[in-house]
Amino acid sequence: GQQLNQSPQSMFIQEGEDVSMNCTSSSIFNTWLWYKQDPGEGPVLLIALYKAGELTSNGRLTAQFGITRKDSFLNISASIPSDVGIYFCAGYTDKLIFGTGTRLQVFP
Amino acid sequence: GAVVSQHPSWVICKSGTSVKIECRSLDFQATTMFWYRQFPKQSLMLMATSNEGSKATYEQGVEKDKFLINHASLTLSTLTVTSAHPEDSSFYICSAREAGWAKNIQYFGAGTRLSVL
Numbered sequence: 001g002q003q004l005n006q007s008p009q010s011m012f013i014q015e016g017e018d019v020s021m022n023c024t025s026s027s028i029f030n031t032w033l034w035y036k037q038d039p040g041e042g043p044v045l046l047i048a049l050y051k052a053g054e055l056t057s058n059g060r061l062t063a064q065f066g067i068t069r070k071d072s073f074l075n076i077s078a079s080i081p082s083d084v085g086i087y088f089c090a091g092y093t094d095k096l097i098f099g100t101g102t103r104l105q106v107f108p
Numbered sequence: 109g110a111v112v113s114q115h116p117s118w119v120i121c122k123s124g125t126s127v128k129i130e131c132r133s134l135d136f137q138a139t140t141m142f143w144y145r146q147f148p149k150q151s152l153m154l155m156a157t158s159n160e161g162s163k164a165t166y167e168q169g170v171e172k173d174k175f176l177i178n179h180a181s182l183t184l185s186t187l188t189v190t191s192a193h194p195e196d197s198s199f200y201i202c203s204a205r206e207a208g209w210a211k212n213i214q215y216f217g218a219g220t221r222l223s224v225l
Contacts, residue, residue: 003151031212042114042201042216043152088151092212096142096203098151 006089006099014107019076021102023089031092032065032072037101038085046087047074079106110136112204114217121192122225129187129220131202138204141185142214143177146199158185192224 006023013019023032031050035043047058049065049072056063060077072089084106089099111134121127131141139160144152156172158164158179166172174196176188185204189196201219205212 033213035216040199040219040221042112042203042219045213045215048213095154095157096212096214097154101151 004089004091004097004099006102008102009100010103010105012105012107013079015079015081017079019079019083019104020073021075021087022071022073023091023099024071025091025097026070027091027093028069029091029093029097030069032063033090033092033096034061034063034072034074035088035090036085037088043088076104079104081106081108110134110204110206110215112202112215112217114202114220116220117218118221118223120223120225123193124191127189127192127222129189129200129202129222131185131187131204131217133183133204133206133215136204136206137182138185138206139182140205141179142203142205143175143185143187144201144203146201146219148199152201189222192222194224197222197224 004023004025033048034046037043047063052069053067054065062075064073087102090096113132115130141158143155145155146152154167155170156164156166158177160179164177179185199219202217203214205214
């Protein structure tokens with residue numbers, strides 16, 4: 001099935017550092033969603049974006065809907081140990097397509 | 109956010125048996141529910157879309173006779189893995205979209221880990 005390209009594939013950072021990850025596609029999406037998945041759990045919605053250029057924050061998380069509608073970015077500021085997990089972007093047209101995921105490890 | 113309950117969270121079965129997984133939207137009505145499959149260290153792959161009161165739409169390569177989906181009410185969808193084999197072992201996750209809500213947000217259950225011996 002179709003997937004979105006997400007980078008980086010994994011990140012190992014120190015607590016307190018900022019994190020940036022992005023998602024790109026060859027297709028245009030009208031909605032971008034960012035989810036976090038902990039091991040053995042389902043994805044939990046973090047941020048939803050609906051308009052090209054839109055910048056939305058949720059606490060220490062900020063996400064942007066790319067102007068071309070083919071990409072999206074997620075930033076996490078001042079990372080903490082509980083930020084550990086896998087972050088997925090997802091683009092929506094007539095169905096939700098998931099990115100390949102970014103695995104985040106935070107060291108104290 | 110809206111709550112989606114999935115049951116069971118973990119099931120082990122013998123090869124050849126059938127397994128049913130339930131997905132319920134607890135505090136909203138969902139005309140559309142989705143079933144995903146996730147292999148270790150991989151992303152979620154959409155298996156099928158189920159609409160309340162009608163037949164499910166399966167993604168290419170997903171056997172509809174193998175993975176039976178029933179969406180009998182606005183709050184319940186079930187996935188039955190028929191005649192399960194070891195290659196069906198995976199993490200199955202359901203998702204629901206709120207009826208009448210045009211924002212394209214899907215909420216996910218906690219997943220069901222299926223191990224077929």
